[in-house]
Amino acid sequence: xxxxxxxxxxxxxxxxxxxxxxxxxxxxxxxxxxxxxxxxxxxxxxxxxxxxxxxxxxxxxxxxxxxxxxxxxxxxxxxxxxxxxxxxxxxxxxxxxxxxxxxxxxxxxxxxxxxxxxxxxxxxxxxxxxxxxxxxxxxxxxxxxxxxxxxxxxxxxxxxxxxxxxxxxxxxxxxxxxxxxxxxxxxxxxxxxxxxxxxxxxxxxxxxxxxxxxxxxxxxxxxxxxxxxxxxxxxxxxxxxxxxxxxxxxxxxxxxxxxxxxxxxxxxxxxxxxxxxxxxxxxxxxxxxxxxxxxxxxxxxxxxxxxxxxxxxxxxxxxxxxxxxxxxxxxxxxxxxxxxxxxxxxxxxxxxxxxxxxxxxxxxxxxxxxxxxxxxxxxxxxxxxxxxxxxxxxxxxxxxxxxxxxxxxxxxxxxxxxxxxxxxxxxxxxxxxxxxxxxxxxxxxxxxxxxxxxxxxxxxxxxxxxxxxxxxxxxxxxxxxxxxxxxxxxxxxxxxxxxxxxxxxxxxxxxxxxxxxxxxxxxxxxxxxxxxxxxxxxxxxxxxxxxxxxxxxxxxxxxxxxxxxxxxxxxxxxxxxxxxxxxxxxxxxxxx
Numbered sequence: 001x002x003x004x005x006x007x008x009x010x011x012x013x014x015x016x017x018x019x020x021x022x023x024x025x026x027x028x029x030x031x032x033x034x035x036x037x038x039x040x041x042x043x044x045x046x047x048x049x050x051x052x053x054x055x056x057x058x059x060x061x062x063x064x065x066x067x068x069x070x071x072x073x074x075x076x077x078x079x080x081x082x083x084x085x086x087x088x089x090x091x092x093x094x095x096x097x098x099x100x101x102x103x104x105x106x107x108x109x110x111x112x113x114x115x116x117x118x119x120x121x122x123x124x125x126x127x128x129x130x131x132x133x134x135x136x137x138x139x140x141x142x143x144x145x146x147x148x149x150x151x152x153x154x155x156x157x158x159x160x161x162x163x164x165x166x167x168x169x170x171x172x173x174x175x176x177x178x179x180x181x182x183x184x185x186x187x188x189x190x191x192x193x194x195x196x197x198x199x200x201x202x203x204x205x206x207x208x209x210x211x212x213x214x215x216x217x218x219x220x221x222x223x224x225x226x227x228x229x230x231x232x233x234x235x236x237x238x239x240x241x242x243x244x245x246x247x248x249x250x251x252x253x254x255x256x257x258x259x260x261x262x263x264x265x266x267x268x269x270x271x272x273x274x275x276x277x278x279x280x281x282x283x284x285x286x287x288x289x290x291x292x293x294x295x296x297x298x299x300x301x302x303x304x305x306x307x308x309x310x311x312x313x314x315x316x317x318x319x320x321x322x323x324x325x326x327x328x329x330x331x332x333x334x335x336x337x338x339x340x341x342x343x344x345x346x347x348x349x350x351x352x353x354x355x356x357x358x359x360x361x362x363x364x365x366x367x368x369x370x371x372x373x374x375x376x377x378x379x380x381x382x383x384x385x386x387x388x389x390x391x392x393x394x395x396x397x398x399x400x401x402x403x404x405x406x407x408x409x410x411x412x413x414x415x416x417x418x419x420x421x422x423x424x425x426x427x428x429x430x431x432x433x434x435x436x437x438x439x440x441x442x443x444x445x446x447x448x449x450x451x452x453x454x455x456x457x458x459x460x461x462x463x464x465x466x467x468x469x470x471x472x473x474x475x476x477x478x479x480x481x482x483x484x485x486x487x488x489x490x491x492x493x494x495x496x497x498x499x500x501x502x503x504x505x506x507x508x509x510x511x512x513x514x515x516x517x518x519x520x521x522x523x524x525x526x527x528x529x530x531x532x533x534x535x536x537x538x539x540x541x542x543x544x545x546x547x548x549x550x551x552x553x554x555x556x557x558x559x560x561x562x563x564x565x566x567x568x569x570x571x572x573x574x575x576x577x578x579x580x581x582x583x584x585x586x587x588x589x590x591x592x
Contacts, residue, residue: 008074008127019096019097019100019101020097020100020101020104020148021155021158022050022159022165022168023046023049023050023051023054023148023159023165023168023169024050024165024168024169024171024172025172026050026054026101026105026145026148027044027046027050027054027056027169027172027173028172028176029097029098029100029101030054030056030097030101030143030145031044031056031172031173031176032091032097032176033091033097033098033141034056034058034060034141035091035176035180035183036060036090036091037058037060037061037062037140037141038060038061039058039059039060039140039183040059040182040183040184040199041058041059041183041184041185041186041199042056042057042058042183042184042185042186043055043056043057043058043185043186043188044056044057044169044173044185044186044187044188045187045188045189046166046169046188046189046190047190047191048162048190049159049161049162049163049164049165049166049169050148050165050166050169051147051148051149051156051159051162051165052146052147052148053144053145053146054143054144054145054146054148055142055143055144055145056142056143057140057141057142057143058140058141058142059138059139059140060140060141061113061114061139061140062111062112062113062114062116062119062139062140062141063111063113063120063141064113064116064120065120065132067113068109068111068120068122068132069122069129069132071098071109072098072099072102072107072109072122072124072129073099074096074099075096076099088295088300088301089258089295091259091260099127101145101148102124102127102129103126103127103151104126104127104148104149104150104151104152104155105126105145105146105147105148105149105150105151106123106124106125106126106145106146106147106150107123107124107125107143107144107145107146108121108122108123108124108143108144108146109121109122109123109124109141109142109143109144110135110137110141110142110143111137111140111141111142112137112138112139112140113139114139118134118135118136119134119135119136119137119138120132120133120134120135120137121133121134121135121137126150126151127151166189166190169187169189170187170189170194170195173185173187173195174195174215175254175256175261176261177195177197177211177215178208178211178212178215178254178256178261178288179256179259179260179261179290180259181199181200181207181208181210181211182199182200182201182202182207183199184197184198184199185197197211197214197215205226205237208238208239209221209224209226209239212224212239212288216252216286216288219245219337219338219339220239220241220245220252220286222337222338222339223241223242223244223245223286223337223338223339224239224240224241225239225240225241225242225328225329225331225332226238226239226328227239227240227289227324227325227328229320229323229324229327231316231319231320232316233293233294233297234291234292234293234297234316234317234320235291235292235293236289236290236291236292236320236321236324237289237290237292238256238287238288238289238290239287239288239289240285240286240287240288240289240325240328240329241285241286241287241337242329242332242335242336242337242567243275243278243279243285243329243565243567243568243572244336244337244340244567244568244572244574245285245286245337245339246279246280246283246284246285246286246572247283247284247285247286248282248283248284249284250268250284252284252286252287253268253271253284253285253286253287254287254288254289255267255268255271255287255289255291256288256289256290256291257291257292257293257298257300257309258291258292258293258295258298258300259290259292260300260309261307262307262308262309263307263308264308264309266311266314266317266318267291267317267318267321269318270317270318270321270322271285271287271289271321271325273318273322274321274322274324274325274326274329275325275329277436277534277565277570278329278565278568278570278572279568279572280571280572280573283572289321291317291320291321293311293317296312297311297312297313298310298311298312299311299312329564329565330564330565331564332565332567333561333562333563333564333565333566333567334401334402334560334561334563334566334567334575334576335567336567336568336574336575336576336577336578337574340574340577341577341578341579341580341583344424344577344579345579345583345587348587394406394417397554398416398417398418398419399418399419400418400557400558400561401418401561402416402418402423402425402557402558402560402561402576403416403417403418403419403422403423403557404416404417404418404554405550405553405554405557406550408427408547408548408553409424410544410545411544411545411546411547411548412426412427412428412544412545413425413426413427414427414548414553414556414557416553416554416557418578420580420581420582421578421579421580421581421582421583421584422578422579422581422584423557423576423577423578423579424576424577424579425556425557425560425575425576426544426569426573426574426575426576427542427544427546427548427553427556428542428544429568429569429573429574429575430556430560430566430569430575430576431542431556432537432538432569432570433537433560433563433565433566433568433569433570433575434556434559434560434563434566435499435500435536435537436533436534436537436569436570437563437564437565437566438499439497439499439533439536439537440533442499443478443479443533447478447480448478448479448480448497448498448499449480449497449498449499450480450481450482450495450496450497450498451495451496451497451498452494452495453493453494453495453496453505456492456493456494457492457493457505457506458486458490458491458492458493459490459491459492459493459505459506459509459510460489460490461489461490461491461509461510461513462489463488463489465510465513465514465516465517466485466487466488466489466490466491466513468513468516468517469483469491469509469512469513469516470483470484470485470491472516476512479497479532479533479536480495480496480497480498480499480500480536481493481495481496481497481509481512482494482495482496483509491509493505493509496508497536500536508535508536511535511538512532512535512536515532515535516532534570534571537570538570542556560575560576
C-alpha cells in the first residue's frame, strides 16, 4: 500500500469530528471567538436544533480582508502572537474552529474591522472557499452556518432530537454567559427568543450574581453564599448554594478556570468533598465557581474541545476548592435555603371550600394564630396537643435568629417565635448535627472521651461482621469505642464515647459494621471515619418522640446559632424552616 497525503478538505472533515461533534459545539467555538474579539453583545440564532441554521453575530473588533482569507485556514490564529502555548489568555488558540465547521457545512462570514470604512464577505461550502468580496456590514462579525454536517452525513445519524440539541446549545450559551456577565447575550430558537441577558456594567460580584440568578433561578440567588479564597497565586470566587438547596442531578454545577467553562473530574470530586456530610449522597448542590490562576499553571491544550484542563499543582487546587467551600458553609452557620419556607407554605391548603371567605381569628384565637400556623406542614391532621410554656424572657429570646421556644409538637418539632415570624425545628436533626460537630472537634483535639459501661453489652451479629469489627479494634478505640471479640458471632462493648450518653448501643455497633462492609479494605481514619462519626452522632442525639422542657429547647436553639453547618443534619436534611409572619398572615387572609 502506498502512503499518501490526504487532501486538506478531508483533513478538516476528520478534525471536525473532534471539534464539532454537535451543533452546540459549533456554537461554543463561534461564541468564544466573539468573546475573544472583545464583543459586548452577542446574538445567537438556530433552527432545527442547529442542523439547518446557526447564526452568531457580534460587535467585536472584526476582520479585514486579509484576516478573513486566513481565518478559514487550518491552524491560522491571531491568539498566539509569541507561539507560546504555556501562556494562553484567550478562549480559542488552536485555529481549528472555523475551518472545521466550514469543512462540514455551508458557511458565510460577513465582517468589518474596527476603524475601517467597508466590510467584507466570504462563503465556504464543504471546505471550498470562495473569494473575499466587499460588503456592507457594521463593525463586528456575522457568521451563518447552514446545513451542518451535510458533507459528513454519517454524523447526522448520531444527533439527538431537535429539542435536545437546542437545549445543548442553550446550556453552552448559559455557561459562557455566567463567565462573562459584562457581555450581553441573545438566543433565538426557531424565531422564538428564549434567552436575553443584558450586559452588566462590569464583571464585579454584584453583576455576576445577577447574571447567575437570571440563569440558575431566583432560588439560587436568594440562597447563594459568596466564596472568596486565595492561596499563593490561585484564587477562587463565585457563589455556592446552601446545602438545603439541592438537585437530583449535577447539571446545576458550573465550574470555570480562567474564564473557561470546564468539566473536570478533579474539580467535581473536590466539589463533592466540600459538601461531604452536609448533603445526602444522592443529591447535588447548586454552584458556580470561578478559579483564576497564572496561565502557565494550567494546561488547556488537552483536547480540541478545550473542556478538559490539567493543573500543575492539582493537589493544591483541590485543597483550595474543598477548604473554600467548607469555610463558606461553616460561616453560614444555621442558615437554610429560603425556598424551604415557600414549599411549606404552598403545601398548606385551608379547609374552607373554594370561594369561601378566609377564616379570620379574633380575640384569644387571634393571639394563637401563630401557633395554629405552625401546624401548616401537617395538612389533614387534627390539631396536635402542644405544650405552650411561655418563658419570662420572651421579648429577649425572640430577638435571636431562631427565636424563643414556645411549644413542642408531637414530641418531635420545636416551634419558636421570632420578631417577624416563627421557626419549626426538627429536634433530632438539629441535635445530630451538634453532636457530630462535637465529635469532629474532639477528634481534631485531645481525642474522644470514653465512658465505661456499668455492664458491658454483648452485640450479636453475623460472624463476618464480628470478625471485621475485631480487626478494627485500635481504630475504633480512637473513636471512643472499646470492643473485643466475644465468641465467633458477637462482640463485647466495654466503653462508648461520652458524648453519646444513653444511646442505642446495639444499633450503633451494627450500623458501624454495615459502614465497614461497604469498603472493608479502606482505613477508617483515612476514608470511612466521617461516615462512622455520622452514624455515632445519629445514635447519640435527642430522638424524635422525646419530651423536652422549654429550657432544653431554647438551649438547643442557642447551640444551633453558634454551630457550623447547623442548617442541615449530616445527611443533608434541613434542621429547621423559618416562616415569615407576613406569609402566615396571607394564609389566614389577614394580608393580601
